[in-house]
Structure formats: C-alpha cells, structure tokens
Amino acid sequence: MKKYLLFISLISLMVCCSTKKPSVEEEAVVSIQFNADSAYAFCAAQCDFGPRVMNSDAHEKCGAWIQQKFQQYGYQVEMQKADLKGYNGTILKSTNIIAKAPSQKERAGGAIFICAHWDSRPWADNDPDSTNWRKPVMAANDGASGVAVMLELARLIQQHDSLNIAVDFICFDAEDWGIPQWDQTGDGTDSWALGSQYWAKSFTSNPSPYQYAILLDMVGGQGAKFYQESYSLQKASAIVEKVWRAANAAGYGSFFPMKEGGGVTDDHIPVNDVANIPCIDIINCYPDCPQGSFGPTWHTIYDDMQHIDKNTLQAVGQTLVQLIYNE
Numbered sequence: 001m002k003k004y005l006l007f008i009s010l011i012s013l014m015v016c017c018s019t020k021k022p023s024v025e026e027e028a029v030v031s032i033q034f035n036a037d038s039a040y041a042f043c044a045a046q047c048d049f050g051p052r053v054m055n056s057d058a059h060e061k062c063g064a065w066i067q068q069k070f071q072q073y074g075y076q077v078e079m080q081k082a083d084l085k086g087y088n089g090t091i092l093k094s095t096n097i098i099a100k101a102p103s104q105k106e107r108a109g110g111a112i113f114i115c116a117h118w119d120s121r122p123w124a125d126n127d128p129d130s131t132n133w134r135k136p137v138m139a140a141n142d143g144a145s146g147v148a149v150m151l152e153l154a155r156l157i158q159q160h161d162s163l164n165i166a167v168d169f170i171c172f173d174a175e176d177w178g179i180p181q182w183d184q185t186g187d188g189t190d191s192w193a194l195g196s197q198y199w200a201k202s203f204t205s206n207p208s209p210y211q212y213a214i215l216l217d218m219v220g221g222q223g224a225k226f227y228q229e230s231y232s233l234q235k236a237s238a239i240v241e242k243v244w245r246a247a248n249a250a251g252y253g254s255f256f257p258m259k260e261g262g263g264v265t266d267d268h269i270p271v272n273d274v275a276n277i278p279c280i281d282i283i284n285c286y287p288d289c290p291q292g293s294f295g296p297t298w299h300t301i302y303d304d305m306q307h308i309d310k311n312t313l314q315a316v317g318q319t320l321v322q323l324i325y326n327e
Helices: 010-015 036-048 057-072 140-157 194-202 230-250 268-273 310-323
Strands: 075-085 089-102 111-117 168-174 210-217 280-284
Touching: 010 168, 036 111, 036 140, 036 230, 036 310, 057 075, 057 089, 057 140, 075 194, 089 194, 111 140, 111 194, 140 168, 140 210, 140 310, 168 194, 194 268, 210 230, 210 268, 230 280, 268 280
Parallel strands: 111 168, 111 210, 210 280
Antiparallel strands: 075 089, 089 168
16 A cells, blocks of 8 residues: 655654653543454455455445445445546546544544545555566455444444444545555655545635544554554644544553654655544554564555455544544
C-alpha cells in the first residue's frame, strides 16, 4: 500500500521509539463486545472477490458488496465516483464509499468518522521473489482488515444504538496505486492515497461536523503492534492519547505500546492537511522485521487470509468499541 516515511529513514525511525508515559486517567470499561469472528468473515468475503485492483471486475463487485453491507446495517451510503490519474497516467475509476450514520437526530457528542482504504495493491513489489513483483496483492491485511473492522462496528452500532456521538464510515479508494519500487520513470509525487486526496478536496463543510477521525490500516496481521504514528502525534495528539487510553481500558494495551513510531504517507494526511479534520492513523509496526517495518506480508503475495489473526482484529475492534461508547 503506500507508505513511505515522511522523514529521511523508514527503518531507523520506526525502530527508534521514544517511550511515552501512559495516562493515569481511568474510564469505565464497555461491556459491548466486538466480534472478531464476524470481522474475520467480513475480511474473507472481500478476498473472495479476488484482489480489488483498480479498474477490475473484482473491484467493482466488492464495492457494491460493501455498499450493500452498510445499507443492511441502516447506513445511508454515498458512492463518490471520480476518474483519478495514476502515477503513470492510467485513469482509475475510483469510488469512495461514504456511509452516514443511520440516525439523523442530534447527538450530544457530535460526530466522528472512521476510515480505511478498500482497494488492493496492483503489484507485489516488496515480495522477496522478484518474479512476483508484477502480481496483484490479495490485500487481506492491507485493505480488507480495516473495512472488516468498520463493518463489524456498523453491525454492533445497529444492535446497540446508545451512542452519544454519530459514527460515520468512509472507505477510501485508489490508495494503493503509488509508484512501484521498480519504476524510476514515473512521478511518485502524491501518487498514494488518491481517493482520500479527492475526498478531502471535495469536503467543503464549514464548520466541519466532525470532531476527529480515525484511519485503520493493516489492523489484522499476525503479531501486529500499533505504535503511535508520528504525524498523528503532530496533528492530533489528543486523539492518540484518547485511543491508546481506550486500548488500555479494554485490556489490549499490549497491542498499543506507549511508544512513538515513524511517520507514514497514508490517507490521514489529506484528511488533516486539506479537510482540516484531526485524524490519526492506527497502523501496524514491526520494528524488528527484516522485510520492513510494515511486516512480512506487506506488498507481497502472502498478504492473504492465512496471515490474518483474529486476536489482532479483536484488539483493534474492542479498542474502538471502548472509545466510541465512552464519548
């Protein structure tokens, strides 16, 4: 998917983490339980379509399925379509899937949105076998896992509509068409996160209805840890503190170390910089992984359901349940 550090060294910044002290503030533990089995099934259902590469039949069919699932849970869905230009001039038939909270009543706590990208990387250009570099990525973790967590949250919200806030969901498209590692001719500037760039430029609400936003990226991998992403700390440190406190309260603090990771180019950048909505990135970090800080399956043919862990999905999902039901 995308991600190159905004700083000089990807590896060194992800490895060199500065310890942060946990907050002593406590909050009530939410009894509503996130269902990791359900989230896992949502992840598998997306992969059943095949790689959701831009301009493919699998991409179109999966987008329609995601729309139908949010509608099933009472959400009003807008399919924001746009023709976007890839790094090499390819026109990408993009669709941002925007699911609005079913209740239109005023919520005492306002509104937030949770987002993830739903497209697949067209090229497994980080695969250890160079013969796989031009094969598409199944994107079970790098794409489907974030959408799966959001769908399960939407299902839970329909069953337990006691929130003080409205929770919208956005599935960003065309996130993973960034310039491949083997290509030295294309223009890599802003070639990642094209769907969120488009959404942010089209977002004109003033004032914004959203207090903040949370991006989910690669939230189902085996052995995943979620360090505090640097750009999130820079732009929305209070939201980082809020989410990591929720993880501790929910019993998943071991998945959310109180340590700073590196900064990554991801969908939260235009949400912060263009739409002016504080947005953090919950994204896996493997500081000691020899294949790279995004883990052993990132941009490889091994990003499949065999490498999805229900425990990771549970940790992220329950953290978000803890967060939204305490707002």
